[in-house]
Amino acid sequence: MAGVRPYGRFTHAVVRGVPGSFGKTAAEGDAAGDAQTDLAKAQRQFGVLTGALRQKVGLQLIEIPPDPELPESWRIEDVAVIQGETALVTRPWKQQRRSEAEAVRRVLSELNLTVVEMGDEEGGSAGATLEGSDVLFTGREFFVGISSHTNHRGAEVLADTFRDFAVSTVPVYGGTRLKNVCSMGGPDTIIISSSEGAKKTLKMMEQLTDHHYDVLTVPEDAAANCIYIRGPSQVDYLLHPPADECPNSAAAFQKLTDYTLLPTACSEAVKLGGALSSFCLLINRKPQL
Known part of the structure; x- marks a missing residue:
């Protein structure tokens, strides 16, 4: 398949700083529900x-400055889906x-990626909504969560963009996003919450795929969102919520004995429906000749 590279291999991470308006919503600067957030934390x-x-991990970090006029812009994962040379x-x-x-x-253009736009509301993607936190790429295929943030038309646009891969849509229960209840813990491992909604979503994923995945079940929803990176010297890194945030899931992560585990707190993001992966876009760039 064109543009396919070993799963989990990344060279760059694009992040966007936490603005002073963190905890507000993008709609009129109102507080995000009843969440009491700590900006400094x-x-x-x-x-x-x-x-x-x-x-x-050794990635090259590209940091976009925070913008107080865009209170949810720290959720950079939502605004792009990247695979190979295409964003x-x-x-x-x-x-x-x-x-x-x-x-x-x-930034993506400066990295010489092929940037594809979903288009204007009046164009071929009219009515489409898609957020990256509803997209799980396994290295073999895409699963797109149909949620209050992402619809079927958005999934169709993604499928049209990444034609080398199968794209399946799965329901997301409880008004959350797909990657709030599951993530990849390696090339063949899906980490998933033990909640009833997550179990229903996993069952649908298993019915739709032609591939086999190992499943690591964690008791807490917040623990199900991790960042897997295949680092230099073939080291497997897993960034995951720490034991003080997800105490019941600590034992599950210890089963990954061949991994370098990097506990990384994200409790303030979780209060706003975010997660570890919300903060970054991971990119694998070919060495330039």
């Missing part, structure tokens, strides 16, 4: 995550969030 957690990606710039469900893509688009 969120910024510290962001710093630890980016430090781990740069210093421990699909998505259309978030909230109209107010769509301008978040401008700075991300510039």
Whole structure:
């Protein structure tokens, strides 16, 4: 398949700083529900995550400055789906969030990726909404969660963009996003929450795929979102919520004995429906000749 590279191999991470408006929504700057967030703590957690990606895993970090006018822009995962040399710039469900893509688009272009736009509301993708936190790429195929943020038309646009891969849609229960209840823990392993909604989603994924995946079940939803990276010297890294955030899941992660485990706090993001992966876009760039 064109553009396919070993799963989990990344060279760059694009992140966007936590703005002073963290905890507000993109719609009129209102507070995000009843969540009581701690800005300083969120910024510290962001710093630890980016430090781990740069210093421990060895990725080249590209940081877009925070923008207080875009309170949800720290959720950079939502605005692009990247595979190989192609980046699909998505259309978030909230109209107010769509301008978040401008700075991300510039960075992706500077990295010489082929940038594909979902298009204008009046074009062929009219009515499509797609957020990257609803997209799980396994290395073999895409699963797209149909949620309050992502619809079937958005999944169709993704399938049209990445034609080398099968794209299956699965329901997301409980008003969350797909990657709030599952993530990849390696080339053949899906990490998934033990909640009833997550079990239903996993059952659908298993019915739709032609591939076999091992499953690592964790008791807490927040623990199901991890970041797997195949690092230099064939080291498997797994960034995951720490025991003080997800105490019941600590034993499950210890089963990954061949991994370098990097506990990384994300509790402030979780309060707003985010997760570890919300903070970054991972990219694998070929060496330039």
